[in-house]
Amino acid sequence: MPALHTLGAATVAALVRTREISPVEVTEACLKRIEALEPMLKAWATLDAEGAMAAAQRCEQALQRGEAAGLLCGVPIGLKDIFYTAGLRTAAGSRVYADFVPPYDATSVLRLQQAGAIRLGKTITTEFATADPSPTHNPWNPAHTPGGSSSGSAAAVAARMLPVALGSQTGGSTLRPAAYNGIVGLKPTYGRISRYGVIPVSWCLDHVGILVRSVEDAALVLQVLAGYDAHDPGSLTEPVGNYLMAVQQADHPPRIGVLREFFAETADAETRQHTEAVVTQLSRASAAVREVALPPSFGSVLAAHRVIMHVEVAAFHDKMFLAQRELYGPKLRESIESGYAIPGVEYLRAQRLRRLFQEEVEQMFRDVDVLLTPATPAPAPRDLSTTGDARFQSPWTYAGVPAIAIPSGRSQDGMPLGVQLIAPARQETRLLQAARWCEATLNVTLTPPV
């Protein structure tokens, strides 16, 4: 059997359920891996080793008593440090929240624990999940950014410290770090996973994200997290799909719409050529590939996304910011200050454009199942003063449609490359099915040299 810390979530859950491995052994293996790599990677804000071992022992005892095992029984998880965890510090990478201990668990945290997951602790986020870089290093090369804002979650999952971590995405904060670290990142439809108990950047744009190493694991974790929550005013009421079955039945090649125009013009030459090679490979494996044009409003979408984000981040931080401006990092401070200055009319224009773009995006799927772009314009930059470029994710976050990044190869300097798939709103089943087919066809698993 492979080393326990290298196993994916579905494998761990299956082996724990059949009592072939113990949740205590798995948790110990992950904690040892963290102990060995954390000084170099700096992926963890708060590690709760004692709490994790106690939870693993409770899980083992429950199995010994013959109690039903949850979908994530014995699976170690990490939580970006913006998710409320009752009794466990949630600092959001900020000096403002340095000593904040939430009184309750986020809905997503509760659902993971109810499914039997073992909470190892809180992973490092950039300050309030925005653009000032975090101290986390990319396990592929510490001179390159791991991306952000879910930096610790992505680096930890890529480095095999654990199989699952939660992130969030307001622009590109789940899929971008997933691509930069060579793993899978999933952002479902807006409202599919509750935002209750997640420190916001922008109420209208925030999504909970999933960071794992396979599409099957993404489906498994989404199955646990998806569903209506009365505490979240944006929560979807539509029924949750059978995501696990979707990935098990991913044997039909999807109809793929390739987006070029802005994406081809913005990507660097290597990424552009790599993406075309991926498209050719998928086409040769019988996927029906055609080019899809970007809708008329696309040229204004990135700007409108920023306008909403600036205003809503200012609205959330408002009094905290006025009282403690000196405790904020430079990029977040600039964003908040811009938010104060933007006229209300412009904020509403950005929201109106968002509705129009959502309708235009729906039309893009008339003849295809999913859309495909490079996951990022280039591999992770060799620059620790940035978290990279979110422009390939932001339009889909703005539209609230589901998207996933999967690894697809490596650049000439050895950094991971990936592609992004996008589906219509509420069509996670379709997205996961197509992603699983692409993953199997490309057959790329990336393991960093740590």
Place this chain on the structure above:
Amino acid sequence: MANERSVEEVLALLSTHAAHLWGEEDAERQRPALQQTAEQIVTMNRYTLPPDLEPRFF
């Protein structure tokens, strides 16, 4: 507001607003970020919205 305004005009408006909130000196410090925001507002306004289009927040 910005349908026919230049980046400079929008920047002037944002800077005036910032000066009211934070003072002239602070508004001057914010100028590079406000310049980017002015560019975003002008870019966003390049697309003409139907007048009867309402926003949907969630």
